[in-house]
Amino acid sequence: MSLTTSTKFAQPLPLNTTSSRSKEHKLLFEPFRTNTFLGSTHKLRCFNSLSKSNLHRRSAIVAVSDVVKEKKSKSSTNLLITKEEGLELYEDMVLGRAFEDMCAQMYYRGKMFGFVHLYNGQEAVSTGFIKLLKQEDSVASTYRDHVHSLSKGVSARAVMSELFGKATGCCRGQGGSMHMFSKEHNVLGGFAFIGEGIPVATGAAFSSKYRREVLKEADCDHVTVAFFGDGTCNNGQFFECLNMAALWKLPIVFVVENNLWAIGMSHVRATSDPEIWKKGPAFGMPGVHVDGMDVLKVREVAKEAIGRARRGEGPTLVECETYRFRGHSLADPDELRDPAEKAHYAARDPITALKRYMIDNNLVTEQELKTIEKKIDEVVEDAVEFADESPHPPRSQLLENVFADPKGFGIGPDGRYRCEDPKFTQGTAHV
Amino acid sequence: MLGIIRQKVGAGGASLLRTRSAVSALRSYSSAGKEMTVRDALNSALDEEMSADPKVFLMGEEVGEYQGAYKISKGLLEKYGPERVLDTPITEAGFTGIGVGAAYHGLRPVVEFMTFNFSMQAIDHIINSAAKSNYMSAGQISVPIVFRGPNGAAAGVGAQHSHCYASWYASCPGLKVLTPYSSEDARGLLKAAIRDPDPVVFLENELLYGESFPISAEVLDSSFCLPIGKAKIEREGKDVTITAFSKMVGYALKAAEILAKEGISAEVINLRTIRPLDRSTINASVRKTNRLITVEEGFPQHGVGAEICTSVVEESFGYLDAPVERITGADVPMPYAANLERLAVPQVEDIVRAAKRACYRSVPLAAAA
C-alpha cells in the first residue's frame, strides 16, 4: 500500500490468535447485523471483529489519501471541491479567525473575563469536519470551543454575547467562554475538564444507535464528532471510550487536534508513543493521521469517517496535526514554544493555503475572497455591537436553571415549594 | 508585629524551642516591615522541605518547565532536577494514584493539582487509596502525601472551575484538610503538611497567590511550622465571632473593621485547618461573644459552616444569644456573567449585615442587584 506523507492510516487487523474464531464471526455476522445493539456479549464480540468491513474501509481510506495527494498535484481538473464548497469553507475559516482575533481585543478591553482559549491556526479542523455535518449531528468540544460552535451554526452574536456575559448569549451568560451549549445546533457543550467531553460525546453516539435500534427510529443516523487535544489523549477517559465506542460500534468520530502542545507540555515529552492515530487500531477502529493545516485533506478524511459512522460501521480516530498560533489561553506567556516551530506552522496557515488552492485552480478570484472577508468583518463587528448593547442577566437568573424542575429547591417554611413563592428569585438562595 | 509572634509561639507549641532564636532576630526585621506574597511563601516552603528531605518530590501538570501554572514551583526544576520535579501528562487519576503508591513505599510526594477542580478526576485515589489505607492496613501502611493546588472560585471562569471542595474533603476520615489564608499560613501549614505522616489536602486560593502579607523572621526561618488542627484568632473581639478560612478571612477582617466603626467588636477566627476542626477555639470564642457568623465560599448545604454550627449547638448552646448565621456561596453552580457571579459569592457587606442582625442592630434590606 502506498501512503502519502501527510496522511497515515491504520486499520485494526484481525489478530492471528483469533483466526479460528473469525470464521465463526463471518457466519454470525450477517444474521445479527440488524440487531447488534446491546445483545449478549457473544454477539457484540462478533460484530466488533468486523473483519469484512475493515478490509473494505481500509482500501477506501488508502484511496482517499492518495486522491488528496494526486488531486492536489493536478491542475484544474478533478478538483477536490466545487466553487460553492470552497467559498463555504473559506468563509467559515475566516469567521473563526476574525472572531477569535476580536475576542483577544475584547478580553484586553475587559469585556470578557476568566480563561479565554483561542483557536487561531486550527480552523481547518473545525471547518473540515463540522461543515460536513447535519444540524442533527452533534459536536462535543473543550474549553477551546468558540469556533466549533460557530462552525456548527451558532451565531456570532450568540457566542460573543455569551463571552460578554450577557443575557442574549447562547447560554444567557451562565456558561461563559469554556461552556458553549446549543441544543438547537447540537453543540453538546464546551467541557472545561480534560477528557470529560469524550464520554459525553460517546453517550450522544450511543443514544443515536439506541434510537435507531431500540426505539426503532429508522432514520436516526446522527453522528457525533468529539474534538479534543493531544494532551487529552493521555487521559484514561480517552482510552475507555475508544474501547466502548468500538465495542458497541457507535457512530462517533474522535478528532484529535494535535497542536503539539498542552499548555507548556510538549506532546513528545508527555506521550510514550506520540503517534496518536495508532491507538485506533489497538482498540479495533481505523486510525488516521491527517495534515490538520489543510482543510481539503481534513475534509476528505472527515467524509470517510463521518460516512462510516453514519452507515453504522462504527467509530474512527482521526489525528489532525495542527498548531495554535496564540498562547494556550490569553493568560499564557507562551515562553516555551520555539520561535522556529511557530514560524514553520505560521507559514502553513490553513486559510492562506485554501486561498492559494482556490486561486491557483481558478475556482475563485481575489475579489470574491475579499468580499467574504469584508462580510465576515461586518459579522464580527455586528456581534460585538450586539453583545455590548445587550442587557446583563437579571438578578432572577441566578436561581433559574439550577434544576429542570425547580421544586428541587425544596419546600419553604410555609409548606409550599420555595420556587412557587413569586419572590423566590429576588434574593440569593442563601445569603 | 510582636502580637503576631506571641500568637505564633502560643499556638505552635512544638515550634517554640526551634524558633526562639528567630524571635530575637525578628526585632531587627520588624521595623523593616518585611512582606511576602502567598506565592513566594508556598514556593519557599516547598523549596526548603525538598532541600531538607530527599524523599520529598513534586509532581503534577506544568510544575517543571512551565514553572507551575500559577508559578508556585518556580525555580524548583532547575534546583532539584526532573527526577524530583515531575511534569506529568494530563492524567489526574493516574499520577495521583502513582503519588499514593510512592507514599505507601516511603516517599513523600507533593501532588499539585493545577486546580482542585481537576482533583475530581483523582478523587478515588485521594479518598480510597490515600485516606483509608492506614486504617485498612491496621497502621501498616501510612500515606505521607500532600495534595495541593488552588481551590474555590477564581474570577470569571464559570461553574466547573469555581468550586470549593473544603467540605467534600473535610467529610472524609483519614484526611487532614488545610486552608491557608496569609503568607504565614501558607509557609507554616505547607511545611506541616509535607512533614505530616498522613494524607493532607492543602487548599490554596488563586486570588491570594499575588497578595502580600507582613511576615516575621520567625516565619521565615526554615524550621518554622504551624500545628495542624489549630485555628488562629486573627482579630480579637467581644460582640460576635466570625469564622472564615482561605480568602474569606480577608473579607471577615474587612467586615470587622467596618463593624468596629459602628461599635461592634467582632472576633475573627482564621480556621486554618478544616479537618481536624479546632472546635475548642471556636467554642471558647462563642462562649465569650455569644454570637456566631460562619463564612465560606462553598455551597450552604453540608458545608463547613454547618459543621461549625453543630459543634457550637452541641457544646455551647446555652451561650448563644442569637441564631447562628451562615454566609456561604449561593446554592447554584457558579454563573459566568460578572454581575451574577458577584451575587453568587459572599461579599463583605453580607458579613457585615449578618453580624448586625446577630447583634440585633436594624439592617436595611439588601439593595437589589
Ligand SMILES: Cc1ncc(C[n+]2csc(CCOP(=O)(O)OP(=O)(O)O)c2C)c(N)n1
Ligand atoms: C482534568 C483537567 N486537568 C487539567 C486541566 C488544565 N488544562 C486545561 S487545558 C490543558 C492542556 C490541554 O492540552 P490539549 O489536550 O493538547 O489541548 P489544547 O489546549 O492544546 O487544545 C490543561 C492541562 C483541565 N482543564 N482538566
Ligand SMILES: [Mg+2]
Ligand atoms: Mg494540544
